[in-house]
Amino acid sequence: MTSLQVNALLGTVCLVALVIAALLAARRRETEWKSLPPVRIGGASLSAAALYKISAVLAFVLLPTAAMGTATFKLLEGTHETPACASCHVMQPMVTDLHDPTSPTLAALHARNGWISKRECYTCHTGYGFAGGMAAKLSGYRHLVRYTTGTYEEPIRARTGFDQSSCLACHARTAAFAAVNSHVICISRMVTNEVRCTSCHGPAHPSREDRTPGSPVYDRLMAGVGRDG
Amino acid sequence: MNLKLEALLALVASVITLIHLWIDDPYAMGAYVFVAQPLYLVAGVFYVTHVARRIRVRDVS
Numbered sequence A: 001m002t003s004l005q006v007n008a009l010l011g012t013v014c015l016v017a018l019v020i021a022a023l024l025a026a027r028r029r030e031t032e033w034k035s036l037p038p039v040r041i042g043g044a045s046l047s048a049a050a051l052y053k054i055s056a057v058l059a060f061v062l063l064p065t066a067a068m069g070t071a072t073f074k075l076l077e078g079t080h081e082t083p084a085c086a087s088c089h090v091m092q093p094m095v096t097d098l099h100d101p102t103s104p105t106l107a108a109l110h111a112r113n114g115w116i117s118k119r120e121c122y123t124c125h126t127g128y129g130f131a132g133g134m135a136a137k138l139s140g141y142r143h144l145v146r147y148t149t150g151t152y153e154e155p156i157r158a159r160t161g162f163d164q165s166s167c168l169a170c171h172a173r174t175a176a177f178a179a180v181n182s183h184v185i186c187i188s189r190m191v192t193n194e195v196r197c198t199s200c201h202g203p204a205h206p207s208r209e210d211r212t213p214g215s216p217v218y219d220r221l222m223a224g225v226g227r228d229g
Numbered sequence B: 001m002n003l004k005l006e007a008l009l010a011l012v013a014s015v016i017t018l019i020h021l022w023i024d025d026p027y028a029m030g031a032y033v034f035v036a037q038p039l040y041l042v043a044g045v046f047y048v049t050h051v052a053r054r055i056r057v058r059d060v061s
Helices: A003-025 A048-078 A082-086 A089-098 A106-112 A120-125 A129-148 A165-171 A181-191 A218-222 B004-022 B026-058
Strands: A039-041 A044-046
Touching (some): A003 B004, A044 A048, A048 B004, A082 A120, A089 A120, A089 A218, A120 A165, A129 B026, B004 B026
């Protein structure tokens, strides 16, 4: 069982308890509480008023907090996975290409060669450290608003340029990187994103033209079919 | 204290949260973020307001 499945089970238990507590709390008015007989729970006797008050605190304060904790965990952890990115249809061309065994794009090469074998989207599109993670989450909220309200156009385009630090974090330390003269000459401008890795290597994903509805390969990319079918 | 509205809000939020927990879908995610979370908050605030009003009426201070 994955941590997300355990989390979903835990959340479901909280939500079932929340529903029971909310129904109990809303069942009678406060004026009726005092006229009700005490309730026996196990060996203990509890006044009806105390039972309703506990139910209300559970239903409107404690259990919603717990349920939101599990749901937010799903929101934050679940979006690390590539299928979560693919669940928005505008991302399907990128994911199709990522898993295409004949694609020459950087994303496909990284996945195919096992350089980034899991959480492919998240690994490259999130800055490093806590600040990078937070920036990605905030950006994710913006994407969610745009997607769910339909306020976007295909092909989608990045609002800001790709941060080269994601490439350099792995490549800059390698001997192969240092052995290329142009890398040594351009490294300071690569760090500041003035020179892009994709200027020489790339493309990273299917081109904007390919991702435009009506293009010859659009339907294939959206259907999740690789170049060789 | 009548908590029927708070219970209704919490129940709707719970259903949305349950869908979000089990289904990978951007609309379910959006519904949780932009509908369920505010509903929990509103239900909680209404409940706390009820309790505060009751305490003031009883003048427990």
